Amino acid sequence: MEKIRLILDDVMEGNIVVLEKGLSPEEQSRLIEMTMMEISPDGFSGIEMETYSAREGQSSPGFFGKLLGKKGPGARMTVIGPANQMKTIKKDKDLISAWVSSR
Amino acid sequence: MNLFIRTKKRLSRFLSAFLKKRQSRIGIYGPPNAGKTTLSNRIVRDWTGDALGPVSEIPHETRRARRKEGITISNQNGNSLTLDIVDTPGVTTKIDYQEFVEYGIEKEEAIKRAREATEGVAEAMHWLREDIDGVIYMLDATLDPFTQVNIMLVGIIESRDLPVLIVANKIDLPDAAPQRIMKAFPQHPVIAISGLEGDNMEELYEHMLKVFG
Ligand SMILES: Nc1nc2c(ncn2[C@@H]2O[C@H](COP(=O)(O)OP(=O)(O)OP(=O)(O)O)[C@@H](O)[C@H]2O)c(=O)[nH]1
Ligand SMILES: [Mg+2]
Numbered sequence: 112m113e114k115i116r117l118i119l120d121d122v123m124e125g126n127i128v129v130l131e132k133g134l135s136p137e138e139q140s141r142l143i144e145m146t147m148m149e150i151s152p153d154g155f156s157g158i159e160m161e162t163y164s165a166r167e168g169q170s171s172p173g174f175f176g177k178l179l180g181k182k183g184p185g186a187r188m189t190v191i192g193p194a195n196q197m198k199t200i201k202k203d204k205d206l207i208s209a210w211v212s213s214r
Numbered sequence: 215m216n217l218f219i220r221t222k223k224r225l226s227r228f229l230s231a232f233l234k235k236r237q238s239r240i241g242i243y244g245p246p247n248a249g250k251t252t253l254s255n256r257i258v259r260d261w262t263g264d265a266l267g268p269v270s271e272i273p274h275e276t277r278r279a280r281r282k283e284g285i286t287i288s289n290q291n292g293n294s295l296t297l298d299i300v301d302t303p304g305v306t307t308k309i310d311y312q313e314f315v316e317y318g319i320e321k322e323e324a325i326k327r328a329r330e331a332t333e334g335v336a337e338a339m340h341w342l343r344e345d346i347d348g349v350i351y352m353l354d355a356t357l358d359p360f361t362q363v364n365i366m367l368v369g370i371i372e373s374r375d376l377p378v379l380i381v382a383n384k385i386d387l388p389d390a391a392p393q394r395i396m397k398a399f400p401q402h403p404v405i406a407i408s409g410l411e412g413d414n415m416e417e418l419y420e421h422m423l424k425v426f427g
Pocket of ligand 1: 245246247248249250251252253268269270271272273274275276277302303304305383384385386387407408409410411
């Protein structure tokens with residue numbers, strides 16, 4: 112579960128992690144468990160994540176949908192960040208797109 | 215002689231523990247405040263007369279999983295099933311003690327609750343991988359079912375091939391929309407109930423006999 116550890120360490124430092132392949136159910140389950148063990152008062156309060164998929168025929172694919180659409184149907188992407196910061200990031204779309212394309 | 219008897223006793227205890235088929239352990243999972251403890255209490259009360267744990271409108275009321283063993287459910291056709299019911303803490307990916315403070319709880323107690331809740335959720339996730347034989351996944355039917363936690367949890371349950379029943383709870387409330395839950399999870403049976411009022415419990419028990427039997 113080295114992968115989960117790395118993701119969580121990154122998020123705990125305040126970063127947003129974008130995973131192009133998403134996480135398996137087993138990994139998601141471990142991520143929740145590990146996240147719980149890292150929460151502390153006035154410190155880290157957990158994560159938020161969202162999975163975006165590029166579905167065919169979607170009327171308004173949205174920002175991530177459009178981004179994924181280029182990768183073809185069925186593509187998925189998972190975004191994981193510190194709790195309560197995802198909303199601001201969703202608003203700041205330019206920031207995310209810059210971040211994604213720089214990887 | 216004495217030693218022989220003692221050894222024999224120990225051996226038979228070992229064998230019976232080994233051979234006894236473990237009862238199905240049914241975990242009641244779902245987001246905080248869905249009504250898991252209310253339902254667990256009702257199931258336990260309906261079939262044994264006891265209760266399982268306290269209920270509250272404050273999220274994370276249940277912070278440690280509670281188990282009631284050996285509950286036998288039956289119907290008029292003579293079908294019956296004995297299982298253990300495990301009431302789990304509401305699953306979430308974030309917990310901030312400030313949430314409790316907002317409910318008027320003192321800081322020190324709030325910090326303690328938050329800590330207990332994180333440990334409880336970690337434990338519930340661990341059990342889901344190791345120790346649970348079937349799941350009742352509970353949702354508040356007045357809320358949007360398409361949350362990341364719900365999608366993740368149902369995905370985790372499916373990946374373990376566990377038998378699952380989805381419960382659309384709180385149908386006594388005017389805003390309840392169980393159809394929304396049925397649409398969200400068409401691959402699973404969805405039973406609309408009110409755990410509080412006891413509406414539609416017979417249908418839930420029928421499905422439990424079918425799915426977990
Ligand atoms: N109207 C209505 N309220 C319900 C129903 N079931 C539970 N509630 C209420 O919802 C709140 C939460 O109920 P609990 O049973 O504590 O929920 P829980 O899922 O165990 O919550 P946590 O342990 O905090 O995760 C309480 O105020 C209950 O009275 C229902 O069927 N209808
Ligand atoms: Mg509870």
